[in-house]
Amino acid sequence: MTQVNQEIMEKFQPEGIFSNRWHGHDICYCEHCTRNFKTATGLELPKAADKLDPTYRKWADWRMKRLREVWSVWDAGIRKQKPTARFIPNGFPDKVMTGKEADLFFADQQARRGLMAPWSNGKGAKELRSTLGMKPLIGIFSVGIEEEFRWKDSVQSDAEIRIWVAEGTANGMRPCFVKFGVTSTINAGWKP
Numbered sequence: 001m002t003q004v005n006q007e008i009m010e011k012f013q014p015e016g017i018f019s020n021r022w023h024g025h026d027i028c029y030c031e032h033c034t035r036n037f038k039t040a041t042g043l044e045l046p047k048a049a050d051k052l053d054p055t056y057r058k059w060a061d062w063r064m065k066r067l068r069e070v071w072s073v074w075d076a077g078i079r080k081q082k083p084t085a086r087f088i089p090n091g092f093p094d095k096v097m098t099g100k101e102a103d104l105f106f107a108d109q110q111a112r113r114g115l116m117a118p119w120s121n122g123k124g125a126k127e128l129r130s131t132l133g134m135k136p137l138i139g140i141f142s143v144g145i146e147e148e149f150r151w152k153d154s155v156q157s158d159a160e161i162r163i164w165v166a167e168g169t170a171n172g173m174r175p176c177f178v179k180f181g182v183t184s185t186i187n188a189g190w191k192p
Ligand SMILES: [Zn+2]
Pocket: 028, 029, 030, 031, 032, 033, 034
């Protein structure tokens, strides 16, 4: 990844690299994770995500430290090429550490689902604001529906989007919208 980041920085000189789903999906059993966890703790990787299992809890701590290391290595590489640029992780499990380490942060709280209260976007913003101080906090919101079965090509009502974004903005987030599925319309009459 360090080399991939380097190539992106060289070719496009972006202001930063925002990485979605960068922290993997639960326990990874690849040779690197197996070896690194063994070296750090002397243990084999836990067989399942069981919070009552002491090995799993050790894994969760180890993972947090490991992610922080990875963030730090990638960020340092990017800054070396462009001092004002940053690696921006999409989400980090520890909000206190996020507030301490990040120079800016993107909160991926795209919309309501189920019985979630409309003000919960503001609550999330307030929590991050309390750890980030006055550093820039960006609130990603989605135009589409975020229910259990996310329909990213959809569009919600004005009122739904407005209250969600207003809550985030009122609690110190800068709004940033995402809309999926636009290219299919744009490309409909376009031939390369
Ligand atoms: Zn792995």
